[in-house]
Structures are given as structure tokens and as C-alpha cells.
Amino acid sequence: MPSLCRDCLRHAAQPFGRCPACGSRRTVTHPDLFHLTVAHVDCDAFYASVEKRDRPDLLTKPVIVGGGKRGVVAAACYLARTRGVRSAMPMFKALAACPDAVVIKPEMAKYVREGRRIRALMEALTPLVQPLSIDEAVLDLTGTEALHGAPPAVVLARFARQVEKEVGVTVSIGLAANRLMAKLAAERDKPRGFAVIGAGEAAGWLAPQPVSLLPGIGPAMAKRLQAAGFSTLGQLAALSPREAMQRFGEDGPSLAARARGEDERRVIPDRETKSISAETTFEADIAARAALEAPLWRMCEKLARRLKEKDLAAAGVTLKLKTAAFATRTRAARLPQPTRLPDVLFAAAQPLLAREADGTAFRLIGIGAQPLVQAAEADRGDLADPEAPKRAARWAAVEALRARFGDDAVVKGRGLKMGRRE
């Protein structure tokens, strides 16, 4: 069974626990170690790590990156996490759990810049790099062994060392036979991890895990599955394609396949993002148009934020709906001029929704931006809409308030959930 030392990169066909060359205990041993080629790379507590790098005085302190006292946690360092702080947690809760935490306002431009540096290092390893977010990507290193003179596992360990040295943050790597298992492996060993899941062991490893482990199964879906008697992935995995289709519609067979650890998705190097979207699955199906507009508005706000993060703008919108019977409907409209404003996205999606809201019950609504254009083109106003730049400024002010005081600091009435207070 082959082994690899992640510190000095010594590797051998025979297993070793402690590295025979440098004595490090950071070694990895797996029968398929030198055959697996798909890697998922995820930076550890990225925003917090970048801040700690820039302020060494914070190294030993719990650090939270996020809004002010009433905001939410964007990232928490591992020290803060040991005290119970989690991403997306309201700041007051986080501070209750960890009162001595240092709270830092996010500086997105800096994280984007550092994320790009890491991506450049990845692209030196293989052309097949598919970025998933600012600090996360999947790589296919198939066929690169001759080029690098070493198997992918060694190349990846070297890459992790290089990121630590040159960028000053740590990454966790999952190595597996496909994208799904690579992602799950990366999550298994964090931070500064290197986990390997072989093709043969995937199904066995997944079987006892809860269904919510699988990416794509959110809280609403997990509840639905549990209600249908599926609490572990093993139970889902046992379904034949036919049974899966009957129970869960057209997405059923692929759901069961993923529960077995199968994933056919290829790594597509898209350096350019082609579309950005936001969607949400409802706790209970919704048919009424007015009731669908509230989550649509929230998704438009989310999409606007994502566009801002990526420094892009929407030249058109795509409305996505999934019926209670799991049929997907998408409707697209071109925008008169590119935008990053949620109310413009909403105004374009509203008539599309009106045409679809014919009494059908829907389980999911989403809004996508496509095609994408450069942010500089957005909301410049034209002869029929000279106010657009002012509205853009107003929205920027709202976003600034939210960054300081939390997402609930300023809320549009139409975004409020009906019938209950949040």
C-alpha cells in the first residue's frame, strides 16, 4: 500500500506511518493513492485565514469575519469554530458563544485577489480546473503524471505546501475517483487535510451517513426524504433507477446513483462564469403567485449579491420553477440594459412568473443571470431610465447597512415571509 509524506513529499509503494525521511506524522496511506486523479480543493476558513495572515497578532485569537454586532458570520477561524461559532450564524449568537472573538469587516476585493492567486497555482497543475467559488475548485489531473513526473497525489501535496508558503493560507484536499467523492473527502479532513476515498469504498462509506450529507440535499429535501422513510444514504442507494424515478421523478435515478457515490460529471474548466443563479426549495409547495413572489424577491437579492461578489452583471434573467411533480420549467427574458439591481431582476422575472403561476404547485423557485457581462456595463441608465445610477447607489447603501447591521437591518416588504415573523 503506497504512502506519501505531505511535508517532504517522500513517497513509496510500501506503507509508512511516520515519514522515514523527515519524521513527519503528516502522511497519507491508501491503496489507490497513486491512481486517483480527481481532487477537490477547499481553502480553510478562507476569509479568516487571509485576515490572520495579514495581522499576525491575531494568530492565537479567535477571529470572525462578518458584519457588526447584528450581522452574520461570513467566516470563522478554527479557533472560533472550536467555541461553537459557525458560518451564517447571527453575530450576537457567535459573540455569545465566543465573547473574546475579534470581529473583522469583510474585505471582498482582497479575498477575490487571493483566491485568484490560488487559482493561478492550480492552473499550473492541470488545464482542467473548475472553480466552484472564490476559495473552492475541483481539478482533474488525469494524464498529468508524465508532465509532472509524479502521480497526482504528490503534485497536490506539493501544491498545498506551495499555497501555504506563497499565499499564507491552508487548504484541504479531497482525492477520489469522481467529483462528488472528492468533495466529500475534502470535507472529511479539515483543516489542512488530505483525505482519500477510493472508488471501491465509496458506497460502503456513504451507506450509514445521513441523507443530508449529500450535496444538493438541503434541509427541505432532507425532511421530505425522511418523511418518505429515507434517513441514510444506504437506503437511497438501494433504489433501482425505476423505483427512484417513481418516487422522486426525473431527478430520482441520479439521486440514487449519487447516494452510491457515483458521479458522472466531468471537470469543465470554465474560467469564465457563464451564469450565476440563486434558488430555494420551499418547506411546503406554493401555488399562489403572490406567495411565490416573496421567495423570488429574496432570490433576486441573493443573485444581486452574487453578481456583485463576482463583479459581473446580468444582461438577461432566467426564471426557474420546479413543480410539485418535479418537472422543471425555465423561462428567460433579455434585459433592456445590464443590471446588478435586485428590483430590475425582479421586474424582469415577475411577468415570466405571472405566466407560469397558473395554479400549479411549485416546490422550488430560482433566478439566474444569463448572459453575463462586465459590471461596468450595468445600471448606467439610458434615455428612458435616467434614474438607474441613483437606484444603484441606493442599493449599494442598503447593502452597506446590511454588511454592518445584518441582513434584517433593511428588508423590502415584498421579501417578508407571509404569516409569520422572522
Add this chain to the structure above:
Amino acid sequence: MKFTVDRAVLLKALAHVQSVVERRNTIPILANVLIDAKTEGNLTLTATDMEIAVVEEVAGVTVARGGRTTAPAATLYEIVRKLPEGARVELDHGGGDGPLTLRAGKFNTTLAVLPVDDFPSMTEGRLPTKFAIKAGVLRDLIDRTRFAISTEETRYYLNGIYLHAAEAEGAPVLRAVATDGHRLARVEEPLPEGAKGMPGVIVPRKTVNEVRKLAEETQDEIEIRLSDTKIRFGLGTVALTSKLIDGTFPEYERVIPRGNDKKLTVPKKDFEEAVARVAAISSERSRPVKLSISRNNLLLTANSPEQGQAQEELDADTVAYESSPLEIGFQARYLTDITAQIGDKVEFLFADGAAPTIVKDEAKPEALYVLMPMRV
């Protein structure tokens, strides 16, 4: 129902009404024309698409038996058009579901009819504003603005001409405005009597085009009546009633620049032809033509990634410009759409290379165009 009428008379009437009928229609009755012959010798033809209704009174008809029916407008028009000149046409309908028979000389045909009761009637309601306008003036208002009407669905309130009463230098005017966001056209005429206090209305593009066709044939006064939801154009024997666009037209006055002081004048013909020539290098319509302007000199350039560059210079023989040098780009078609409405000399008023530009006909100050530049 049975009547005879000269082919030419019927053809002209059918031409008027059939053009509002939608070609691709899912509601069969809307493809039909309502034919109403009264015993006393009147014939009216009506066609509608539910947004617009055109009613034509036809004279010179010999009615043998009064009655009403509906028949396919396009087919009827095609048949009548192909009948020999000078033919006398007889239309005969026995009532009920039976077919409509058309006879002319040795030709005869039958057409399927649909029940008259299914034919939608458009109620005009009260149309309190009433004024008359010369056909030539209305044609002018339409021609100089309709090219700027937007086709974009999301901003439906731009899909027509905004017609309203305003004041220009102290005098009341009737104004027509259209914009698609990239260009804006504003034309004004002295306010006709009766139009004072009229509501601002947005006349839909299709209505504009239909009225323009009808106005082509007459030099008489056209009678306009309107409320805030409907407009009716009376042109002699034809009346066109249309719904209006229910929306708010943008406050266009705010986008018309006031301080543009860099003035360029150039003969329309030279300019238009030069733009067409340099723009021909690229098949991509949205590519800009760049105007590089210096003292009494205008250089037009266009680029195409495949072909390279085309340029043409207009010099002091034709161009007048006294301000500081300037570079600005516009979509070629937007320039020629405007110059097509201009007589001899085009006057440009620039602020800078990124700001909206005013274009005018030097001899006709009543028409004003605003054009957004493109980045070049």
C-alpha cells in the same frame, strides 16, 4: 345579404381593414371581416385584433338584400385583388351558417363564414378630447418619431408614441415623443384647437403604423378623439379606434441635455452616405461608427475584426465645427434613422464623448433627437 359593388371600391376598403387582422391568430373570428350591408345602400366593413378596430363606410353599393356576416379578411382581399379591373363584384349570403358566395363575371367562389355574434365589438366609451389635425402634419409627427419606438417587452410603456400637450417657449404645442432608451425623438406642432388639457397618451406601435398607412391617402384633416384609455382617428370614410398603452411614459425632459455647446453642422447627404459606406465594413449592426471631430473636419471610422478598418473624411468644404476636438461613437443605424428625417443640414450638439448628443434639422427646430453614444 346580397349586394354588388365595384371591385376597386371594395378592394380599397378591404385593404384598409384587412391590415389590422393578425396573420397568426389563435382566435379564428379575429381573422374575419364583419360585412354589414344595410338595405338603404350602406355597407360597412369592420376588422379588429381586440386592440384596434377599423371601420370603413363603403359608398356606391347596390344592396339587394340587407344582412350581416363575417368572412376571412385576408382570403377575401386576395381574391378581390386578383379580379380584373373594372369588375363588378356580387357578395351573396343566405344567412345562418351557409357560405358567402362571391361572383364576378364568370368567376365565383364560396367562403366559410363565422357567426356575427362572435365578432368582438370594441366599445369606444366617452372620448372627451376632440381636435383636428392636417394629414400632412400627423404624417410628419409619426415619421419623425416612430423609428425610435422600442420593441422591448419589459418596458412596454416605450412601445408607442407619447402624444401630449406641452409648452415650448411660451406657446402651447402638441408633442410626439418616442424612445427606446438609446435614442429619443421629440417633435412638436402648434397645439390644435380642442387639444388643450388633453391627457398624455401612449399610442401603440401597431396603431401608429396603421394610422400612418391610412394618412398616406389623404390631404384632408384627420379628426382625433381621445380619452385616457382609447383614441379614435377619423379619416373620411375610415375610422380607427385603438386602446392606448396603460403605463407612464418616462420624464423625457430630464434626459434632454441643456448645456451641449459643441456644434457641428454637416450636409445630410454627405454625412449619411459616408456613414453608410464606413459602416458597410461590418455586418454586425451594433458596431459603432466613430466620429473624430476637429476644427471644420470630421473623420468617420468603423472597425471590423474580420475586415479591418474603413474611414472617410469630410473636410472644411462641407463641415463646420469650431469647438475643441472630440471623439464619439454611435451605432450607424441610429445615425441614419435620424438623418433620414432631416432635410439638408444636420446639426449636432455635443457635450463630450460619453454624454447624450442632440441632433437637429438645421431648418426645422421643431424636431429634436437625442442619441446615446457608444463606447469606442
